[in-house]
Amino acid sequence: MTLSWLQIMRLGLVQMALGAIVVLTTSTLNRLMVVELALPAVLPGALVALHYGIQITRPQWGYKSDTGGKRTRWIIGGMAILALGGLSAALGVVLMEMQATLGLVVSILAYAAIGVGVGASGTSLLALLATATAPERRPAAATITWLMMIFGIAMTAGVSGQFLDPYTPLRLMEVVGVVILGAFVLTCLAVRGIERRVVARPEGPSAPFLEGLREVWAERKARMFTLFVFLSMTAYFMQELILEPYSGLVFGFTPGQSTTLSGAQNGGVFLGMVVVGVAGTALRLFTLKTWVVVGCIGSAAALIGVSMLGQIGPSAPLLPAVIGLGFFNGMFAVAAIGSMMALAGQGRDAREGTRMGLWGAAQAIAAGFGGLTGAALVDVARLMMDDASAFGTVFSIEAVLYLASALMALRVMEGRISMSPGTRATVPGE
Numbered sequence: 071m072t073l074s075w076l077q078i079m080r081l082g083l084v085q086m087a088l089g090a091i092v093v094l095t096t097s098t099l100n101r102l103m104v105v106e107l108a109l110p111a112v113l114p115g116a117l118v119a120l121h122y123g124i125q126i127t128r129p130q131w132g133y134k135s136d137t138g139g140k141r142t143r144w145i146i147g148g149m150a151i152l153a154l155g156g157l158s159a160a161l162g163v164v165l166m167e168m169q170a171t172l173g174l175v176v177s178i179l180a181y182a183a184i185g186v187g188v189g190a191s192g193t194s195l196l197a198l199l200a201t202a203t204a205p206e207r208r209p210a211a212a213t214i215t216w217l218m219m220i221f222g223i224a225m226t227a228g229v230s231g232q233f234l235d236p237y238t239p240l241r242l243m244e245v246v247g248v249v250i251l252g253a254f255v256l257t258c259l260a261v262r263g264i265e266r267r268v269v270a271r272p273e274g275p276s277a278p279f280l281e282g283l284r285e286v287w288a289e290r291k292a293r294m295f296t297l298f299v300f301l302s303m304t305a306y307f308m309q310e311l312i313l314e315p316y317s318g319l320v321f322g323f324t325p326g327q328s329t330t331l332s333g334a335q336n337g338g339v340f341l342g343m344v345v346v347g348v349a350g351t352a353l354r355l356f357t358l359k360t361w362v363v364v365g366c367i368g369s370a371a372a373l374i375g376v377s378m379l380g381q382i383g384p385s386a387p388l389l390p391a392v393i394g395l396g397f398f399n400g401m402f403a404v405a406a407i408g409s410m411m412a413l414a415g416q417g418r419d420a421r422e423g424t425r426m427g428l429w430g431a432a433q434a435i436a437a438g439f440g441g442l443t444g445a446a447l448v449d450v451a452r453l454m455m456d457d458a459s460a461f462g463t464v465f466s467i468e469a470v471l472y473l474a475s476a477l478m479a480l481r482v483m484e485g486r487i488s489m490s491p492g493t494r495a496t497v498p499g500e
Contacts, residue, residue, distance in 0.1 A: 071268055072204040073211070082215040083260040084145060084195050086222030087253035088188060091156040093223040094230065094246055095121070095184060096441075097332040099163050101314035101325060106237065107166055115311050115445030117181040121155075122438025124185030125431060129283055131193035132427025142265045144194035149257045152187025153250045155180045160246040164239040189434075191257075196426045202268040212407045213347040220340040220400065228333030235326030286424050295409070296432045298475070298482045302366065302406065303436035305471035306399060308444035308464065309373070310437070313392070315448075316461045321384045334389055338396025343404040345397075358405045359479060365402025366476035370469035372398055377465040380458035444468070 073081070100114040131144065158180035166173030203211045230245050286292050317323040317331050342365070349355040372395035379386035410429055444464050451460035 073199070073202050073207070073264075073268055075207075077264050077268070078199070078203065078207070078211045078214055079218075080260045080264060081195060081199060082218035084149070084191070084257050085215045085219035087149065087257045087260075088152070088192055089219040089223040090226040090249055090253045091152055092184070092188065093227050093332065093336070094249060095156055095159045095181070096310055097227060097314055098230065098234070098325070098329050099159055100311050101318060101328050102163050102237075102242070103166070104315040105318040105328075106325065107163070109166075110449050111312060111315060111445040112442070112449050115442040117159075117177055118311060119438035119442035120178065121181040121185035121188070122434045122441070124182055125189040125434030127186075128189050128193045128430040128434060129424055129427035131190055132197050132424050132430070133283070134194075140265065141194045141198045142261050145191050145198075145261055146258055148187045148189070148191025148194065149254055150187070151183050152191060153254045155183030155185075155187055156250050157243075157246060159184065160242055164243065167239065185434075189430075193427050193430055196430070198265065200426055202265075210347075212410070213343065213404055216404060216407050217340060217343050217347070220336055220343060224333045224336035224340055226333070227329050227336060231326045231329030231333060233326075234329060235324055237325045283424060283428070286428055292425055292428065294482045296428055298478050299406070299410075299429050299432040300436045301471065301478055302362075302402070302475035303433045304440040304443075305366075305369070305468055305475055306403070307437040307440035308468040308471070309395075311441045311445045312448050312461060312464060316380070316457075317388060319457045320380050320461065321386070321388055331389060331392055335392045335396040335399075338393040339400035339403065340396075342397040342400025342402075344400075346401050346404045358409050361405035362402055362409070362479045363476045365398050365400075365405060366472045366479065368398030369395060369402060370472040370476075373465045373469040373472070377462035377469075380462050383458070 096118050100118065103109045103114045104111050134144070158176055162173050162177030162180050164173070165176055199211055199215065226249055230249060233245050234241060287296075313335070314323075314328040314332060317328045318325075323331060346361050346365075372391065376388070376391045376395060379388055379391055410426070447464045447467065448460055451463050454460075455463075
């Protein structure tokens, strides 16, 4: 017995809960540190990079899932750690206003906990999906769960932004507390009883973890796809920590407005994912490679547009431009995720979780590296030029990385990987 569509939707609620907590720590708290507390952008960049860096342990979580361990306990336990980390991260921002050193220590511990929680819960969830979902449903399952995650991010950013104005430390803790409590309760209800009703792999590889990881890395298609994930996700995450400060410093957005802007961007991501899901799966238009390339090129063009609007100032239509950026980001992301789910079951048996963990680790490292690099470049550029030009320069660098990712996709994804259910993926190296 494999996962039904209803059970896939329920597991998607866990992804939605993950996104709801993470978006507050990577966007709202980041903006408060840079704008309200006037701290260097590299500080929140380093904290977010810490939580991504800790996710290098994702292959180990995936390996544990491959061995047939109880995934539900890892999903719920990881979410509990993530919830504690998210609440502590908000407390760290509040403490920074009164005692900077104490606030920084609390923040470091909080973001470390966030990394552990996301790694344990997220990877175990993906491993359960990869092993308990019927092969013909895997691409669609990936699309559904990621759409729900993006919906959670967009909804949380949009709604919480309305309650954050006018900003006060107490209001921040109240909003974050409500989101975190809701996310944890939703996770517990969503996964309740699912694992007992499906047949996943009862036993996994007997080889030690490092040997299993070496076996996966020896697969050419897994190795090349890992490199593609790292490059493209570096581009994807470079703007994550600087877009909200950009809206505040250059366009005069309030904390609530900039949080709502983040929600609008993720709304664009959601729309882009829906378009690819419908056109690629239902209408069978184009291949995943085509959608990845178009998404990368469109993202590059949108970033150039966002950069140019900074020269106009507060009167410029930033919101539509950011929605457009999100749309092409979503188009690229869902195609890459579909490829990931399709490729996870190929190669040596009983390595789905290890492959997902490897690609998840590459994504996490790229996210931390990209976010920190973007923030650091902005800090350096602001020493030499005005805010609009400084941010615009970094957005332009990100656009170049997207174009490089498109070129790499043309090489790495030479084979025809279809969005259509039941179609076997073929890639170079088979």
